[in-house]
Amino acid sequence: MSGTQGQTALTARQAGLVGCQSCGRVHAMGTSHCIRCGSALHSRMPGSLQKVWAWLFAGMVVYIPANIYPMLLTSSLGRTTESTIIGGVIDLIDYGSFGVALIVFVASVLIPVGKFLAIGYLALVVRPGSRITKGSGLHGRQHLFEVVEFIGRWSMIDVFVVAILSALVQLDFAATINPGIAAVSFSLSVAFTMLAAQSFDPRLIWDAEEAQAA
Amino acid sequence: MSTQTPAEMRIDPPKRSFWRNLSVIWLVPVLAVVISLAIAWQTFAARGVLVQITFQNAAGVTPGETTIRFRDVVIGAVEDVSFSPDLTQVIVTASVDRDVADTLPEDARFWVVQPEVSARGISGLSTVLSGVYIEASFRPEPGASARSFTGSLSGPLVREGQQGTRITMRTREANRVSEGAPILFRGIEVGHIEAPRLILSGESVVFDAFIEAPHDRRLTTATRFWDTSGFSVSFGASGLSLNVGNLAALVTGGIAFDTVFSGGEPLNPGYVFDLFPDEASARQSLFRSVGANAVEMSIEFEGSVNGLEVGAAVQYRGLRVGEVRAIGAVLAEDTDSPQVRLLTTVALDPQAIGLPVDAGAERLLDFLEDAVAQGLRARLATSSLFSAALVIELAEPSADEVAPAEMRRRENGMAVLPSIPSDLPDFTATAEGVLERINSLPVEELMNQAIRLMASVEMVVSSEGTREAPNAALALIEDIRGLVGGEDAQALPGELRSGLAELRGVVSELRLREAMDRLLAVLDSVDTVTANTATASADFPALVEDLRALVDRASGVEVEELAAAATRVLNSADSLIGSDGMRDLPPALSGALTEVQQVLSTLREGDAVENVNRTLASARSAAESVAQAMESLPALSQRLDRLVGQADALIASYGARSNFNAEAMQVMREFRDTARAVTQLARAIERNPNSLLIGR
Numbered sequence: 001m002s003g004t005q006g007q008t009a010l011t012a013r014q015a016g017l018v019g020c021q022s023c024g025r026v027h028a029m030g031t032s033h034c035i036r037c038g039s040a041l042h043s044r045m046p047g048s049l050q051k052v053w054a055w056l057f058a059g060m061v062v063y064i065p066a067n068i069y070p071m072l073l074t075s076s077l078g079r080t081t082e083s084t085i086i087g088g089v090i091d092l093i094d095y096g097s098f099g100v101a102l103i104v105f106v107a108s109v110l111i112p113v114g115k116f117l118a119i120g121y122l123a124l125v126v127r128p129g130s131r132i133t134k135g136s137g138l139h140g141r142q143h144l145f146e147v148v149e150f151i152g153r154w155s156m157i158d159v160f161v162v163a164i165l166s167a168l169v170q171l172d173f174a175a176t177i178n179p180g181i182a183a184v185s186f187s188l189s190v191a192f193t194m195l196a197a198q199s200f201d202p203r204l205i206w207d208a209e210e211a212q213a214a
Numbered sequence: 215m216s217t218q219t220p221a222e223m224r225i226d227p228p229k230r231s232f233w234r235n236l237s238v239i240w241l242v243p244v245l246a247v248v249i250s251l252a253i254a255w256q257t258f259a260a261r262g263v264l265v266q267i268t269f270q271n272a273a274g275v276t277p278g279e280t281t282i283r284f285r286d287v288v289i290g291a292v293e294d295v296s297f298s299p300d301l302t303q304v305i306v307t308a309s310v311d312r313d314v315a316d317t318l319p320e321d322a323r324f325w326v327v328q329p330e331v332s333a334r335g336i337s338g339l340s341t342v343l344s345g346v347y348i349e350a351s352f353r354p355e356p357g358a359s360a361r362s363f364t365g366s367l368s369g370p371l372v373r374e375g376q377q378g379t380r381i382t383m384r385t386r387e388a389n390r391v392s393e394g395a396p397i398l399f400r401g402i403e404v405g406h407i408e409a410p411r412l413i414l415s416g417e418s419v420v421f422d423a424f425i426e427a428p429h430d431r432r433l434t435t436a437t438r439f440w441d442t443s444g445f446s447v448s449f450g451a452s453g454l455s456l457n458v459g460n461l462a463a464l465v466t467g468g469i470a471f472d473t474v475f476s477g478g479e480p481l482n483p484g485y486v487f488d489l490f491p492d493e494a495s496a497r498q499s500l501f502r503s504v505g506a507n508a509v510e511m512s513i514e515f516e517g518s519v520n521g522l523e524v525g526a527a528v529q530y531r532g533l534r535v536g537e538v539r540a541i542g543a544v545l546a547e548d549t550d551s552p553q554v555r556l557l558t559t560v561a562l563d564p565q566a567i568g569l570p571v572d573a574g575a576e577r578l579l580d581f582l583e584d585a586v587a588q589g590l591r592a593r594l595a596t597s598s599l600f601s602a603a604l605v606i607e608l609a610e611p612s613a614d615e616v617a618p619a620e621m622r623r624r625e626n627g628m629a630v631l632p633s634i635p636s637d638l639p640d641f642t643a644t645a646e647g648v649l650e651r652i653n654s655l656p657v658e659e660l661m662n663q664a665i666r667l668m669a670s671v672e673m674v675v676s677s678e679g680t681r682e683a684p685n686a687a688l689a690l691i692e693d694i695r696g697l698v699g700g701e702d703a704q705a706l707p708g709e710l711r712s713g714l715a716e717l718r719g720v721v722s723e724l725r726l727r728e729a730m731d732r733l734l735a736v737l738d739s740v741d742t743v744t745a746n747t748a749t750a751s752a753d754f755p756a757l758v759e760d761l762r763a764l765v766d767r768a769s770g771v772e773v774e775e776l777a778a779a780a781t782r783v784l785n786s787a788d789s790l791i792g793s794d795g796m797r798d799l800p801p802a803l804s805g806a807l808t809e810v811q812q813v814l815s816t817l818r819e820g821d822a823v824e825n826v827n828r829t830l831a832s833a834r835s836a837a838e839s840v841a842q843a844m845e846s847l848p849a850l851s852q853r854l855d856r857l858v859g860q861a862d863a864l865i866a867s868y869g870a871r872s873n874f875n876a877e878a879m880q881v882m883r884e885f886r887d888t889a890r891a892v893t894q895l896a897r898a899i900e901r902n903p904n905s906l907l908i909g910r
Binding site for chain 1: 240243247
């Protein structure tokens with residue numbers, strides 16, 4: 001894709017400029033704070049990749065109990081049913097609700113796992129000295145990052161369902177729904193991956209081009 | 215302005231260390247890992263220990279849902295329900311909290327709590343909606359680590375840790391008590407019983423019962439339990455009485471207890487209570503009934519065992535030592551002719567006889583063998599004065615009273631206790647017999663005959679012939695004066711006197727021998743009757759006394775004497791007449807008569823006629839007061855007969871037409887009538903001596 005975009009562009013750093021990430025004003029390299037909004041100016045976010053890896057790792061760690069422990073504790077007439085994410089999907093398939101099952105599966109399994117993979121991939125390829133330059137190309141990496149950042153919030157759909165059900169269905173003995181440990185873990189996992197995505201400095205993507213050129 | 219500038223300083227930024235380079239964000243994943251590990255560890259630690267509980271059926275146990283509770287606190291959950299390899303049982307695999315599982319003893323009990331509606335109420339209602347759960351009951355033993363248990367479908371009646379006393383009760387039949395039946399003390403439920411079970415020999419039913427603290431303090435050896443199941447109806451002097459226990463007892467049966475006498479001792483371990491069928495029998499049971507270690511043996515009776523029932527007591531010196539278990543007949547084969555013997559099976563309690571608690575059958579048999587050698591025998595006895603029910607008594611007559619015997623063994627090895635015929639005072643039979651005999655005495659007949667006799671005697675005495683008898687005798691004597699004028703005749707008075715004395719001796723002897731014997735026999739029998747009928751009227755001895763006096767008076771009757779004397783006279787006269795001097799009678803008659811007159815006057819001086827009258831009077835009084843003397847009448851009548859015969863002969867020798875003859879004949883006829891009447895009376899009395907008592 002980069003090929004279709006024509007020749008390599010001059011980056012701001014090469015031009016000795018740095019842009020404010022908050023308001024977008026361009027300053028000369030070396031300026032420490034934006035003269036307009038006052039936020040700190042970095043040509044590249046310091047320790048960006050490190051933070052990405054840390055958040056990503058945290059998100060993956062808490063994703064494990066999110067799948068092992070029950071997401072939903074349903075008590076109906078004294079009988080308590082615990083359902084995990086995958087268990088719930090299987091139950092839904094058993095009940096014939098394939099659509100809902102697909103939504104839950106995509107939102108709770110595919111998207112988080114996809115995010116892990118995507119962020120991990122991006123963090124790997126933008127690493128200084130990375131030789132992985134083939135693949136989707138720099139523009140593809142940028143798209144991937146945008147998708148990840150956009151879709152991250154939607155993976156909270158399961159948590160929303162649990163939160164709403166828990167709040168609504170509190171009928172004491174007749175029926176009660178409570179969130180399980182997995183709900184907390186899952187929301188943490190989503191939050192961590194979102195933070196990981198946020199910690200990622202997309203400008204690093206283009207540094208690869210610079211390195212190629214050098 | 216110099217363009218020369220110093221060389222630009224090359225300043226390397228300080229090498230940032232790896233640690234300083236490390237972002238704080240790394241704390242987050244570290245924290246996440248730590249927390250996750252902590253959760254994992256917690257889960258692993260709380261995962262519990264798998265235990266296996268074997269049930270007959272799963273009864274609603276669901277894996278993952280059914281919990282295991284101890285004192286209603288969840289300690290685990292069922293994880294799996296599977297079959298035993300042979301499909302005969304269900305194995306419930308459950309995970310139990312580790313700290314609880316480490317104290318599970320082997321005898322921990324697990325049962326399924328499910329809704330139950332019984333006479334004692336509704337239980338397990340909470341499980342209707344939530345499903346069953348498994349309740350555990352055990353006494354925690356730290357360090358115990360049993361992992362396999364046997365569960366039941368219903369819970370134990372006594373939870374571990376419940377304060378109270380567990381006792382064992384014994385009864386013959388358990389058809390009125392069932393598991394869970396309440397035990398009541400003055401109407402308050404203080405315990406309950408567990409499932410009855412047969413003892414090994416199948417002879418009785420035992421069941422455990424639990425008395426809750428503090429009511430178990432009331433249990434002593436003086437405590438008696440009885441069955442209050444259902445209701446009882448009794449009809450007595452106080453009217454109709456209907457007793458209904460409480461509802462639970464009505465449905466499941468109930469047991470009440472009380473301490474029936476003071477001085478009970480604390481219970482020993484292994485003490486077994488007996489369950490009595492009702493309160494009355496419980497309160498009366500001061501003696502233990504026959505226990506489970508009773509020794510059975512047989513007793514053969516020859517007579518009837520009518521009145522002996524199964525359950526009747528076997529008594530030894532007044533103590534109940536056993537009871538009758540069975541009554542049957544057996545063919546005795548040891549004799550030549552087949553003979554049916556009544557075989558009674560009894561159970562003897564060694565403890566009741568006084569043998570040690572642990573004495574077995576052999577010990578009891580040894581004891582009995584010794585006792586039998588010393589004369590111990592079984593016999594039937596009445597249980598009470600007014601009851602026809604019999605008990606078996608182990609009597610100990612002295613050894614010389616009974617034939618020696620020893621314990622035998624029947625073919626089936628059962629010992630046979632020798633028996634002796636019972637000396638049952640058949641009270642009713644005796645009393646009835648006495649009454650019947652008294653009833654059948656011909657009192658009226660006797661009285662009639664006595665009256666007839668009196669009439670005859672009176673007639674004889676008052677008849678002209680009798681009155682003229684002395685004159686006729688005078689004439690006769692005048693006639694035979696010459697005859698007796700001889701020296702032989704002169705000696706006649708002396709002879710008469712000696713003859714009279716002789717007669718008197720004979721008569722008294724006879725009287726003694728016959729009349730008195732019979733009278734005494736009668737009196738004896740009367741005495742016996744009197745002795746037997748202890749309840750007879752108090753007048754009876756007096757009557758006997760009267761009779762005795764009567765007999766005494768009758769003994770004094772001198773009719774016989776007179777008759778005998780007359781006989782003697784006539785005999786002498788006969789011999790006199792038969793002598794050669796008879797030929798010279800007519801001439802010597804006048805002289806002889808004077809002599810005879812002398813003799814007669816002598817006789818008159820002896821108050822012969824008055825004697826007769828007096829005798830008759832006394833005889834009349836005797837007869838009037840029930841003529842006991844009639845026992846001797848046969849002899850009298852015989853003697854009278856003989857006298858009449860002799861007189862007949864005498865008179866016949868006088869010729870048929872003399873006046874004396876006719877008169878004498880008349881007298882003799884009277885006498886004969888008298889004699890006949892006496893004979894009749896005597897026969898009647900002979901037929902029925904007791905008729906003297908009541909005159910019939």
